[in-house]
Amino acid sequence: MTILLYAMTAILYAGLAVASWQGYRRDAALVIDGAGGARMPAGAGSNALHWPLQGVLLVALVVHGVLLHQTIFRADSMYFGFAYALSAMLWLSVGIYWIESFFFPLDSLRILVMPTASLACLMPLLFADNRILSFAANPVFKLHFIIANMAYGLFALAALHAMLMLYAERQLHPARAGERSGGWLTRWLDTLPPLLTLEKLLFRLIGAGFVLLTLTLVSGVMFSETLFGRAVRIDHKTVFAVISWVMFGAVLVGRQLYGWRGKVALRWVLASFVTLLLAYVGSRFVLEVVLHRMTER
Template sequence: MDIVLYALTALLYGGLAVTGWRAYRTVAAGGRGGAPAMFPNVAHVEARSLRAAASGMTPTERGLLCVALVVHGVLLHTTIFPRDAMVFGFAFALSAMFWLGAGIYWIESFFFPLDGLRLLVLPLAAGASLLPLFFGGVRVLPYAAAPLFKLHFIIANVAYGLFAIAALHAVLMLFAERRLHALRGSIERHAAGGWLASWLDTLPALLTLEKLLFRLIAAGFVLLTLTLLSGILFSEQLVDRALTLDHKTVFALLSWVMFGALLTARRVSGWRGRAALRWVLASFAALLLAYVGSRFVFEVLLHRPVV
């Protein structure tokens, strides 16, 4: 049964990704062969046509993406919680992150012109959904029945998923900002930009991406705070110790401080731009080391279980 869910999830994500890329390539090829480059407004005309193509997700495609999210969610539940036990690892963590990321994209696309992001989000979700087939997790039997642990686990995964999609937004914003400066420099640089430059033209405006970015970070910060608090409570219940300063805890606390400082600077002084985006990526890197990175090192490189 699990293999059917794996295949169906990857097929739905992959099919939607291929459909989106084909629509993009068709319009991009038409745009390159259309208006002459001598006209000063050609870059903006092509950008508008590419955005129109990237925003062309039909109701059927939206419905299929909803089905993919449901199937992926069922797959995660059946593989992580088999028969009152629990199996988890870095591959399951990445799969859950991109499931949540695809879900956030699907919800936000009803309110913002974000369909250009599916060209990146859906292929990554398709690949991540298959990772547990190749990298199995470890059984966490003693904790599976504890309600507090399940709550801590769900909150943590939602928080990490929010920060993962926020980091993706930050990367896209850095590229989009560079692209905007290139467009201001000369039209010839636009024409020589290639497929990456054309794809960047399908993304929403920088202000829209920035608004979404800090909404995601604010929500993730609240959930990360709850994750740390529930982790302390669970640790007290399990080993009668409130906080264990291992590598996972240190990096989680470091990322919490860094994200908190970012939100404070944003609220107090309106911090934005490349420096803020790089701070987002550095904060996410610390969180990744606390979560997925530590599991990858222990499970794949050291062949040791980690819980």
């Protein structure tokens, strides 16, 4: 049953990626470049496919959610590791994307999000090592776990947005005078929403993620007090989580007070996300994969 859920989830995401690619090719054909030429709105050619694909995406999210629940929560224990964290992070990212796509024209972004989710959902099969957490039934821990993963999902989607916007900025302001570089990726940018729309969505994601990250730190203190008898445990997870919280807060303050935007804000977002990854996913990857393989030699 579990293998079937893995296969269904990966196939659904991959199918959405293929459908999105075909939609991109149709939309790109409608874009007329050149002086005096007209440009079709982003996603203009994909309206007929929007609602069916939204329905398929909802099915994929449900199947992926059932898969995560069955593989992570078993009896009164919880199996978790960096591969499960990545899978859960992308599941939440796709869920957030699905909700936001009803308010913003984000159909073209499926080309970026769906293949990533298809690969991430299979990661637990490739890296089976995990931690068995006997205290998973603790309600405070469950609250902490859910909030933390929601924050991860928001920031993961924000990081994808930031990378896309950095590339778009480079194409709009090439290092040398002349035409923009050709290629399918450049043409794909022409089917995306305007940069201002993407920037507005980016800071909405960061704002919501910052609130959830704050709640993660607070619930972590509560969980540590309940389980270990002390409010704060100074370890790598706590240090990197606090650093990333400060960095994301600086991004929001810089945006509000100094009008940060463009490359400065985007690079801060990516640096903050990398720091957040080091708080759990990166450290677990080193412990479970790198060091484990070294000890096997």
